[in-house]
Amino acid sequence: MARSERLLALLQILRRHRRPVSGAALAGELGVSIRTLYRDIASLQAQGADIEGEPGVGYVLRPGFMLPPLMFSQGELEALTLGFRWVQKFADTPMTKAASDALAKISAVLPAELRDELENTALLVGPRKVIDSEVVGLAVLRAAIRRERKVRLSYEDGAGSLTERIVWPVALGYFEETRMLVAWCEWRQGYRHFRTDRMRSLALLDQRYPRRRTAMLKEWREADMGPRRRPAPDAAVPPANAISQP
Template sequence: MARSERLLTLLQVLRRYQRPVSGASLAQELGISIRTLYRDIATLQAQGAAIDGEAGVGYVMRPGFMLPPLMFSQTELEALVLGFRWVGKYADTALTEAATDALAKIGAVLPSELREALETNTLLVGPRTVPEQESVDLTFLRSVMRSQHKLRIAYRDANDVASQRVIWPFALGYFQTTRILAGWCETRQDFRHFRTERILTAEQLDQRYPRSRTALLRSWREARADLFTPDKVKA
């Protein structure tokens, strides 16, 4: 392993630890001697890496330190570009703009040879089928999910039957032809999936739902994730 690659790997390893980790553990994980590790730590600290600690005590990287863009390999850049292009085509306006801005930020700080690889990337995303116009703002739905509040919706199903539901929204799926909101439905006492173009109105309630979003997602994956497809939506 080249030394530059080893230094970047060491930074990535340190990011995984919330508490000080011994030099011996780091050296073992990287497959290097303890003396080499101490030299690498000193080099990174001299270059501005926010690493606290010392030999015999342990090391930890302070929160907020950003890894340099040189960490990206050609394949990683291709994955990033393809992902950003998919988001740019299939996500809602806010996420599309965010993806474009994020890719521009990455390109601005890359060295010239990697910037050229980014700009000349030829991995493309196929054409999108425009879904039916949505009445609800997906940025709002994502905000409700993050805050873990209950959501009251007016919904029109595939048979054009309208209903009022109180749900605990925890996931939003983006597909080529539609988007689907997953949530626990208080009316059905079960997980349900709602096509966003059929949500007529949505109102955030004051109450937060009693289970964490992570716990709901875990239970949903165990019970109903196989139905999270546009042609199997059950509301």
């Protein structure tokens, strides 16, 4: 194992533990001598990693240390590039720009040989199949999700009927042919899935919804309607202690 890969592996091991880990345990997992481990820890500390501890006590990595992109392995860079290219192809304009900017920042700090690999990778993303256009800005939905705010939504179902709803956005799913908002609907009193290309208007409200989004997301997942199943639009998934109305 190259030294750069070993330092990366050491950081990953420390990230898995919230309590101090003995030097012997770290050295054993890495397959190096305790003396080499001490040198590696000193090298990481010199690069800014907030590793606390000492021989005989153990070591712990404090939160906040950002791993420099130049320490990514080649496989990790390929995975990042593929993910960025997928976002560039399937996401909305603000997310596409953000992905391009992030990829450019990573590329700028890479060694020349890795930069060439990043820019010339053979991992490609297929053509986008989205046909229907969206008339609402998904940035509003992402802001509502981050800030746990309610949204007023004008929605047209598959039969062309238009309804006005107040929803609590929980997650936004990106698929090849469409995008789907997961939200608690006040009108239906249950979780619903709204296709973004059927949204006719939306407005971010000042009112926060009364539950934490993380708890709601967990509840929705436990209802076995995660992204892997491609739920039907506006399909009911009643949460615990709630009754879904027709």
